[in-house]
Amino acid sequence: MKLSRGNIVLCKIPMPSLELKVFKLRPGLIVSKDLNNKRLDDVMIAICTSNILRSQEPTQYLIERDEIAQAGIKVPSVVKCESILTIKKSMIVKILGTLSENGIRKVNNCLKDAFSLD
Numbered sequence: 001m002k003l004s005r006g007n008i009v010l011c012k013i014p015m016p017s018l019e020l021k022v023f024k025l026r027p028g029l030i031v032s033k034d035l036n037n038k039r040l041d042d043v044m045i046a047i048c049t050s051n052i053l054r055s056q057e058p059t060q061y062l063i064e065r066d067e068i069a070q071a072g073i074k075v076p077s078v079v080k081c082e083s084i085l086t087i088k089k090s091m092i093v094k095i096l097g098t099l100s101e102n103g104i105r106k107v108n109n110c111l112k113d114a115f116s117l118d
Contacts, residue, residue, distance in 0.1 A: 003037045003089065005030055006099045008071045011045065012091040027096060028087075029079045031111065043092070046107070047083040050075050059114040061107045063099070072097025081110035 003009070007030045012023040028045030030037065037043055048063070055062040059082040063071050071077075073096060099107065112118050 006104045008096045010093045042088050047080045048077050050077045059110050061110050081114040
């Protein structure tokens with residue numbers, strides 16, 4: 001499976017509330033650069049959730065309207081750029097879809113805010 005930055009993937013995520021011993025299937029956005037995605041056995045993802053209550057925060061990007069289908073998800077969701085994980089590629093079940101170029105630019109801004117890179 002060829003993984004690229006901007007892919008929304010369905011992956012096995014360790015649950016922090018269960019001491020990282022239990023895994024659940026969750027969508028995530030690949031945020032690691034493509035050079036690393038090709039050469040390493042792991043990828044960096046930002047967690048996605050359908051809980052959009054904090055979607056106005058500068059570290060969250062809301063996937064909505066036409067972008068929902070392109071991303072391969074079923075309901076409006078946020079990319080939580082303050083919640084980044086490194087996971088093994090073997091934990092990825094499948095690619096659901098891809099963010100738009102505009103969506104990726106907005107996620108870049110959310111990541112800059114989350115890591116205080118401005």
